[in-house]
Amino acid sequence: xNTFRQYMSWMxxxxxxxFGWVLFFMFLTGSASYYDTELDRWMQPEQPAPVVIxxxxxxxxxxxxxxxxxxxxxxxxxxxxxxxxxxxxxxFTTWNGVNEDGERYFGRAELLADGSVVPxxxxxxxxxxxxxxxxAFHYIPASIGEVIAGIMAFFMFAAIISGIITHKKIFVDFxxxxxxxxxxxxxxxxxxTSVMSLxxxxxxxxxxxxxxxxxxxxxxxxAQYAGSDNIVETITEEMFAQPxxxxxxxxxxEMADLGPLxxxxxxxxxxxxxxxxxxxxxxxxxARINVRGSFAHTVLRETAGVWFDGQTGEFEKYSPRxxxxxxxxxxxxxxLHEGLFAGPILRIVFFVSGLMGAVMVSxxxxxxxxxxxxxxxxxxxxxxxxVVIERMNVGVVAGLPIAIAAYFWANRLLPLDLAxxxxxxxxTIFLVWLVMVxxxxxxxxxxxxxxxxxxxxxxFVFLPILNGLTSNIHLINTxxxxxxxxxxxxxxxxxxxLVIGLGFAWAARVSAKRPHKTTTASKSRFxxxxxxxxx
Amino acid sequence: xxxxxxxxxTSAFTALLPIHRSQAVFLGLILVSLVWVSLFVxxxxxxxxxxxxxxxxxxxxxGGLVLAIDKLVLxx
Numbered sequence: 001x002n003t004f005r006q007y008m009s010w011m012x013x014x015x016x017x018x019f020g021w022v023l024f025f026m027f028l029t030g031s032a033s034y035y036d037t038e039l040d041r042w043m044q045p046e047q048p049a050p051v052v053i054x055x056x057x058x059x060x061x062x063x064x065x066x067x068x069x070x071x072x073x074x075x076x077x078x079x080x081x082x083x084x085x086x087x088x089x090x091x092f093t094t095w096n097g098v099n100e101d102g103e104r105y106f107g108r109a110e111l112l113a114d115g116s117v118v119p120x121x122x123x124x125x126x127x128x129x130x131x132x133x134x135x136a137f138h139y140i141p142a143s144i145g146e147v148i149a150g151i152m153a154f155f156m157f158a159a160i161i162s163g164i165i166t167h168k169k170i171f172v173d174f175x176x177x178x179x180x181x182x183x184x185x186x187x188x189x190x191x192x193t194s195v196m197s198l199x200x201x202x203x204x205x206x207x208x209x210x211x212x213x214x215x216x217x218x219x220x221x222x223a224q225y226a227g228s229d230n231i232v233e234t235i236t237e238e239m240f241a242q243p244x245x246x247x248x249x250x251x252x253x254e255m256a257d258l259g260p261l262x263x264x265x266x267x268x269x270x271x272x273x274x275x276x277x278x279x280x281x282x283x284x285x286x287a288r289i290n291v292r293g294s295f296a297h298t299v300l301r302e303t304a305g306v307w308f309d310g311q312t313g314e315f316e317k318y319s320p321r322x323x324x325x326x327x328x329x330x331x332x333x334x335x336l337h338e339g340l341f342a343g344p345i346l347r348i349v350f351f352v353s354g355l356m357g358a359v360m361v362s363x364x365x366x367x368x369x370x371x372x373x374x375x376x377x378x379x380x381x382x383x384x385x386x387v388v389i390e391r392m393n394v395g396v397v398a399g400l401p402i403a404i405a406a407y408f409w410a411n412r413l414l415p416l417d418l419a420x421x422x423x424x425x426x427x428t429i430f431l432v433w434l435v436m437v438x439x440x441x442x443x444x445x446x447x448x449x450x451x452x453x454x455x456x457x458x459x460f461v462f463l464p465i466l467n468g469l470t471s472n473i474h475l476i477n478t479x480x481x482x483x484x485x486x487x488x489x490x491x492x493x494x495x496x497x498l499v500i501g502l503g504f505a506w507a508a509r510v511s512a513k514r515p516h517k518t519t520t521a522s523k524s525r526f527x528x529x530x531x532x533x534x535x
Numbered sequence: 536x537x538x539x540x541x542x543x544x545t546s547a548f549t550a551l552l553p554i555h556r557s558q559a560v561f562l563g564l565i566l567v568s569l570v571w572v573s574l575f576v577x578x579x580x581x582x583x584x585x586x587x588x589x590x591x592x593x594x595x596x597x598g599g600l601v602l603a604i605d606k607l608v609l610x611x
Contacts, residue, residue: 004580011579157572162579206568213564220563223546223602224556238557326561333565 005166012162013368015155020365021396022152024358028400030134030204031354032127034339034347035493037085039127042493043411045471047121049487050089051082051113053273057262060277062115063093064258070107071095072283075245080276084489085296085340087128090118123421124411130404135211138426143215150212157205163194186367193360200353201360207337210330246286253285256313265291265306268318272297272304285311290319299335300328362397369393391441391448398452399436401504405459406432408497412470446511453508460501464494536591537578541571543598550605 016023032039041047051059063079071077074097082089091111099105110118136145194201213220221235228234258277266274272293281287287310293303307316335341339350369390376382410428414421440448468474473490480486545567549559574594578587 007579007582008576011576154568154572154575157568158575161572161576209568210565213568217542217564217567219542220546220567221560223542224550224560224563227606235557235560238555326558326565329565330561 005168008162008165012159012166015159015162016361016364017368019152019155019159020361021392022148023156024361024365024397025137025400026134026149026152027354027358027361028404029130031351031358032404033131033134034342034351034354035496036127036131037087037089038489038493039130040087041089042467042473042490043124043126043408044121045467045473048090048112048118051091051111053081056081056266056274057259059091059113060262060274061258062111062113063091064255064277064279064282066091066109066111066115066117067093067095067107067279068255068282070109071097071105073097074107074282075280077279077282078276083273083275083294083296122411122416123418125407125422125425129422129426130407133426135208138430146212146215150209150216153205153209153212157209160198160201160205164198167191167195186363186370190360190363190367193356193363197353197356197360200350201357203336204354204357207333210333211337213330245280246288248281248284249286251285252283253287253311255279255283255287255310256289256308258289258291261289261291261306261308261313264308264315265293268306269293269304276303279310281310287311288316289313296340299332299341301331301335301338301340362393365393365397388441390445391443392437393440394443394445394448394452395433395437395440398449398456399433399440401456401500402436402452402459403429403433405456405463405497408463409459409466412466449511450508453504453511457501457504457508460497460504463497463501467494536588536595537571537574540591540595540598541567541574543595543602545570545598547598547601547605550602 041050053059059081060079063081064077067074067077067079074095076097077093077095079091079093080086080088081091086092088110091113092108093111094106094108096104096106112118132142135149136142137148138145140148222231225231225235262274274291275294276292278290278292279287280290289308289310290305291308292305295301295303297303305319307319308314309316339347342350369386372386373383373390376386407425407429410425414424414428418424436452440452443451464475468476473487475491475494478487478491478494480488480491545563549563549566550556552559552562554562574591578584578591581587581590
């Protein structure tokens with residue numbers, strides 16, 4: 001008779017196996033996203049240094065002046081000065097309105113502190129392409145990608161729950177990693193990475209699922225709002241209320257000085273720095289100014305702020321964070337997932353835990369094929385099928401990091417004037433990945449693993465050198481040294497490349513070792529936990 | 536069926552709570568994913584697929600009934 005644990009083990013194996021490759025892709029590209037803004041900068045080495053935040057009001061005013069010059073009749077202006085997690089390291093300003101033909105228009109600009117427009121850098125996907133890929137994938141519409149990502153998160157969550165139930169000895173697994181023992185080593189690696197990063201895995205999977213609930217569970221809205229006259233309008237009005245906007249009168253005014261407004265808002269926000277303003281009906285006597293804090297200050301991702309009269313600068317009202325109750329919980333979960341609030345140390349923890357998730361999935365896949373091979377001995381047809389999966393594992397698992405490294409190589413080596421350059425950078429990922437899968441298929445798995453892991457090591461270790469040869473943002477210029485602050489964000493990218501490359505070199509050496517024979521003593525001690533987990 | 540049952544039972548539960556419907560939606564969105572995964576695990580945890588399907592169907596119908604009654608009472 002099958003036990004509950006055996007049912008869970010079966011479910012854990014099959015959910016992991018069927019969706020493992022996609023989950024591996026999501027984990028790897030998602031982990032890279034923790035450094036998306038740093039990668040953005042690394043991938044546009046010719047761009048000027050980021051704006052230094054010395055005088056918040058002055059920098060916001062620079063953005064506002066630019067928007068006012070570009071679109072004086074706009075409905076709204078928005079200005080944001082950079083934080084460590086902003087998409088733009090410059091003063092970022094946008095505007096929108098309706099033109100004389102009744103068509104809505106939008107504009108945006110990135111500015112330096114002196115008000116000059118930041119020149120266009122090379123056309124690149126940057127870190128944002130990797131970020132987007134981990135939930136929207138590529139070559140398919142984002143809406144479909146989002147649904148697939150949600151379903152993957154669902155099965156991952158189920159695999160985590162069943163994995164926890166399956167493991168009798170989580171504490172023992174934490175300390176058990178035996179090298180050179182073939183199949184058993186793969187299981188140990190799977191268990192160790194799973195257990196060490198378990199809190200992160202639970203958090204990232206559930207919050208990832210929360211990200212897509214509005215897409216996956218539209219009937220939840222309908223269940224509450226069925227019978228309303230105009231469902232979409234009612235939902236928007238009740239759940240995502242927008243501020244009241246007065247009609248423009250057409251009477252032009254001089255806008256209030258931002259300095260006192262920023263000071264007053266800062267007093268109310270406490271230690272949350274003021275980073276953005278929104279102006280409704282700019283330049284009109286009905287103008288209103290909303291000064292807000294930083295979206296990366298707390299896990300909530302939303303900012304509090306203060307509304308002022310646009311002409312007199314008089315205080316109107318304090319506007320708290322947008323959502324309340326359940327909305328705040330959802331926002332907090334999404335904030336946890338993105339980790340925008342995380343400082344440097346916590347960001348490293350998130351990044352390493354994400355990589356552990358990728359290792360967890362990949363070692364689970366490899367372990368399954370190894371175990372299956374011993375079971376199928378003598379069954380020629382089944383063994384042939386297994387060989388395909390085994391060799392695909394090589395190309396998918398070891399090939400993807402190589403493909404991602406190739407993305408950075410392409411960023412430096414593709415001609416700057418190449419049409420559709422950013423697209424070709426991304427095509428490089430998938431072309432190289434395809435080549436690696438083909439390579440994995442034609443080589444014996446042991447050779448395939450060794451060759452591809454060494455290639456991954458070389459691809460990452462030599463990236464800082466390539467960077468040095470093709471730009472001036474290399475480690476010699478960016479490392480903080482006595483007497484100069486350097487640029488730790490850019491140096492960190494190169495250092496991570498080195499660490500990851502060395503990690504692959506280590507993995508290549510370990511994988512090349514021939515498995516030792518398992519001793520009877522070690523078998524009997526760990527059999528119970530590993531057997532059930534391995535089913 | 537787990538998807539339908541999860542939405543049905545979660546929506547019924549949140550509709551009965553004395554909170555505004557916009558808050559009920561937010562709460563429902565948080566709970567529904569947990570319920571969905573739980574029902575998925577439940578189906579794997581019991582020995583019969585048929586029984587799992589039956590239980591989920593019953594849950595979906597029950598949730599739908601509660602929701603319908605709640606709507607009717609509100610309409611009344």
